[in-house]
Amino acid sequence: xxxxxxxxxxxxxxxxxxxxxxxxxxxxxxxxxxxxxxxxxxxxxxxxxxxxxxxxxxxxxxxxxxxxxxxxxxxxxxxxxxxxxxxxxxxxxxxxxxxxxxxxxxxxxxxxxxxxxxxxxxxxxxxxxxxxxxxxxxxxxxxxxxxx
Amino acid sequence: xxxxxxxxxxxxxxxxxxxxxxxxxxxxxxxxxxxxxxxxxxxxxxxxxxxxxxxxxxxxxxxxxxxxxxxxxxxxxxxxxxxxxxxxxxxxxxxxxxxxxxxxxxxxxxxxxxxxxxxxxxxxxxxxxxxxxxxxxxxxxxxxxxxxxxxxxxxxxxxxxxxxxxxxxxxxxxxxxxxxxxxxxxxxxxxxxxxxxxxxxxxxxxxxxxxxxxxxxxxxxxxxxxxxxxxxxxxxxxxxxxxxxxxxxxxxxxxxxxxxxxxxxxxxxxxxxxxxxxxxxxxxxxxxxxxxxxxxxxxxxxxxxxxxxxxxxxxxxxxxxxxxxxxxxxxxxxxxxxxxxxxxxxxxxxxxxxxxxxxxxxxxxxxxxxxxxxxxxxxxxxxxxxxxxxxxxxxxxxxxxxxx
Numbered sequence: 001x002x003x004x005x006x007x008x009x010x011x012x013x014x015x016x017x018x019x020x021x022x023x024x025x026x027x028x029x030x031x032x033x034x035x036x037x038x039x040x041x042x043x044x045x046x047x048x049x050x051x052x053x054x055x056x057x058x059x060x061x062x063x064x065x066x067x068x069x070x071x072x073x074x075x076x077x078x079x080x081x082x083x084x085x086x087x088x089x090x091x092x093x094x095x096x097x098x099x100x101x102x103x104x105x106x107x108x109x110x111x112x113x114x115x116x117x118x119x120x121x122x123x124x125x126x127x128x129x130x131x132x133x134x135x136x137x138x139x140x141x142x143x144x145x146x147x148x
Numbered sequence: 149x150x151x152x153x154x155x156x157x158x159x160x161x162x163x164x165x166x167x168x169x170x171x172x173x174x175x176x177x178x179x180x181x182x183x184x185x186x187x188x189x190x191x192x193x194x195x196x197x198x199x200x201x202x203x204x205x206x207x208x209x210x211x212x213x214x215x216x217x218x219x220x221x222x223x224x225x226x227x228x229x230x231x232x233x234x235x236x237x238x239x240x241x242x243x244x245x246x247x248x249x250x251x252x253x254x255x256x257x258x259x260x261x262x263x264x265x266x267x268x269x270x271x272x273x274x275x276x277x278x279x280x281x282x283x284x285x286x287x288x289x290x291x292x293x294x295x296x297x298x299x300x301x302x303x304x305x306x307x308x309x310x311x312x313x314x315x316x317x318x319x320x321x322x323x324x325x326x327x328x329x330x331x332x333x334x335x336x337x338x339x340x341x342x343x344x345x346x347x348x349x350x351x352x353x354x355x356x357x358x359x360x361x362x363x364x365x366x367x368x369x370x371x372x373x374x375x376x377x378x379x380x381x382x383x384x385x386x387x388x389x390x391x392x393x394x395x396x397x398x399x400x401x402x403x404x405x406x407x408x409x410x411x412x413x414x415x416x417x418x419x420x421x422x423x424x425x426x427x428x429x430x431x432x433x434x435x436x437x438x439x440x441x442x443x444x445x446x447x448x449x450x451x452x453x454x455x456x457x458x459x460x461x462x463x464x465x466x467x468x469x470x471x472x473x474x475x476x477x478x479x480x481x482x483x484x485x486x487x488x489x490x491x492x493x494x495x496x497x498x499x500x501x502x503x504x505x506x507x508x509x510x511x512x513x514x515x516x517x518x519x520x521x522x523x524x525x526x527x528x529x530x531x532x533x534x535x536x537x538x539x540x541x542x543x544x545x546x547x548x549x550x551x552x
Contacts, residue, residue, distance in 0.1 A: 016301045019292035049416070050299065076321070076420060078313035079366040080304060088304040094365075096314055096415050108415045110303045121321040137302050 014087030017135045023051050026065040031129030031136025035067040038105075047102045068105075070127035072097035072140060075106055079116040091116055097125055097140055113141040152435050157249035158398035159549070160259065160386040161190025162508045167346050167379035167499050168269070175215025175267040178380040180224055183261055186382035191395025192259060198230040199257030201248040201385075203241045203264055203503070205234030212271025216380075221263065231256040239406040239428060240449075240539025241503025242547060246404045248385040258390060262383040264504035268376035299415065309373055309452065311414040312540060313365035316454035319421040320367060325457070325472035327367050331358040332478040333453035333489075334371040334496050340483065341493025343521035348375055349497040372453040377499030381508050397552035399511045402533075405432025405546045412542045421469075423455075425462035425537070428544045433464065436548055440464040443548075444531035445513045445523050446487055447506035450494040455540035460489075463535060463546065488523045488531075503538030507547065510534035514551045 020028050027049075030037030039048040041055035042062040054061050077095035093111040098104070111119055112128070124146030129136040163185025165178040187194055206217025218234040221227075231251045238244060241264055248260035293301040300306065319325050335358060341347035353371065361370045391398055407427035410417045417423060433439070440463060448459040457471040465487055466474035475481055481489035492498050492509040499505075512518050516530045523531050530551070537546035 017292055018298035018302060019294045024298070076314040076318035078305075078310055078317055078368075079363075080310055080313075081363040082307075082309070082365060084306050085301075085304060092304055094303055094305040094310050094314070096420070104416065104418060106415055108300050108303055108305060121318070135302075139303075 012132065015132050015137065016085065017132055020134060027051065028135045031131065031138060036070045036127045036138055037065050037067050039063045040066040047105050049105060068099055068101050071143060072099045072125050074119065074121050074123040074125060076121055077111065077119050093119055095140065107138065110139045111141065112139050152403060153253040154249045154401045154404045156253035156388050157401045158386050158388050158391065159383060159511050160394045160398045161186045161384040162511050163189055163382045164508060165380040167377055167501065169348060169377060170269045170273045171378045172270065173378065175265050176220050176224060178378065179216045179221055179263055179265045182380035182382040183221065183225065183263060186384050189395065190384045192384065194225050194227060196259045197227050197261045199248060199251055199260030200229060200232040201244040201260050201262045202234040203238060203244040204236035212266065212268035215267035216265045239408060239545035240543040242507060242538045242545040243406060245383060245385060245507060245547065246406055246545055249401055249404065252385055252387040258387050260385045262385055263380060264502050265380040266500060266502050267378050268500060269378045272376055308541065309368060310365045312452040312454055313368045315420040315423060316367055322421055323469035323472065327359065328355065329472035329476045330372065330453055330457065331355055332475040332481065333450060333456045334358055336478050336481050337450060337490050337494035337496040340491050340521055341497035344492050344498060347493040347498040348377060368452060371496065374451050374495035374500040377501060379499060379501050381501050381504035383504065383507055396515060399514050400550045400552055402438060402548040402550050403432045403435035405429055407431040408542060414541045417542055422462060423458055423540055423544065424542045425459050425544045428546050429462035432546045432548055438533060438548060442533045443487065443535050444525055445491060445510065445534045446489050447510045447534065447536045448490065449503060449506060449538040449540060450490060450496050451540055453496065456490065459537050463537065483523055491518065491521050491523055506538055507536040510536040510549055514549060
């Protein structure tokens with residue numbers, strides 16, 4: 001990493017990061033390419049999350065990495081007020097968002113670029129990526145292009 | 149109905165150690181105290197104990213979550229065991245008790261000492277804020293999260309408080325549940341704790357107290373979260389045919405529920421408003437001819453207040469989505485209400501004994517040994533049927549218990 005890159009990283013708020021493995025790196029590093037990536041079954045089109053070795057529908061092993069649209073709706077959320085982790089300064093919004101690609105395809109994430117009081121269930125959001133070291137965390141923000 | 153093997157099991161005795169905040173006693177010391185009290189309560193001696201079951205078994209992290217495993221207690225009491233079990237991956241804390249029921253039902257053991265020891269008050273007091281796991285690897289720079297925690301820790305959601313808060317928020321959204329309604333789980337628990345000399349928080353709580361205390365993770369405030377404690381609870385599960393050897397008519401195990409039909413996940417589970425409690429409760433009622441209307445007292449897990457509301461709905465004490473109106477005002481769930489709830493003060497006011505406290509209290513009520521907090525039903529009748537349930541999220545089990 002360049003010195004400039006190091007400084008950029010150092011200026012960012014601290015984040016605990018996931019352990020990247022061959023099984024999950026498509027998800028945690030997809031943001032380098034601007035994509036929210038999942039495993040998807042080539043036979044039936046089912047999206048897997050978390051990733052696994054086999055499609056749970058018909059047990060096919062014919063899986064590929066595919067990019068979702070990056071759009072989602074807020075399934076539920078909480079405004080966290082408790083300082084659980086040093087460096088994570090409350091209040092901040094934790095949400096479970098659901099992706100339009102498949103009913104029940106959800107991520108736990110943070111909602112950013114909006115006031116906590118303005119968050120509502122059903123709100124349209126879109127992905128953006130927060131880069132730390134070798135990980136691009138998928139966060140979500142209000143989607144200005146969504147209908148309604 | 150198929151042969152319901154859990155009916156070959158009974159609860160023969162219960163015991164609890166000193167319980168409190170940072171009581172500065174070794175967790176094995178507390179466990180031995182609870183165990184010996186339970187053995188004596190059952191009218192047995194340690195030579196009768198031939199099984200041990202515990203949840204979650206010995207683990208170093210999170211700090212104080214488990215201070216004692218099977219082996220330490222086994223060796224401290226120098227027992228001769230025919231069967232033993234300790235483990236985290238079960239239908240919640242009471243999964244260990246269900247395993248014990250099956251061990252005595254199948255003849256692997258005669259008297260199983262089941263225990264749950266928590267030491268979180270002391271451990272968190274000494275080691276900083278350690279109420280949350282860092283994925284089993286501790287915290288600090290260079291740490292990377294694995295397994296389920298990789299999906300939540302990076303987003304600052306390390307605690308079940310965050311995960312359950314999002315389930316509660318979804319329930320609020322779908323059914324119009326309010327904080328003013330949820331408050332009654334906490335207020336009711338506090339009122340009952342006032343009658344329990346062993347409870348940690350015993351001063352009365354008002355709705356205003358609840359609504360003005362600091363928020364933890366919306367919509368859950370401090371009083372929606374249970375209180376870390378030090379303490380041990382022991383339950384003796386015995387084969388039903390040992391009843392003549394026991395100190396008192398044992399509590400019968402009528403049915404258990406242990407099912408998890410959705411995904412084993414805190415955020416991928418299909419219906420976040422019911423959690424796995426839906427499946428455990430349905431299974432329990434499928435194994436008995438009794439119904440929710442027969443229940444005299446309900447002891448339902450309150451690691452967070454919303455979990456109790458979800459158990460009330462799952463167990464059919466009210467319809468799905470009707471939990472808020474059911475508890476509103478607290479009359480139905482008071483000791484003299486239609487469904488006395490968490491009569492020892494729950495974990496919210498009694499201390500986080502992690503599931504086993506509810507089973508201890510259910511048996512205590514069925515034996516009529518509740519002292520000032522003893523529930524008396526219409527006509528002066530002691531409770532005859534109780535439910536004890538523990539767990540939340542993708543973890544949960546319930547037991548239906550009856551007086552002999």
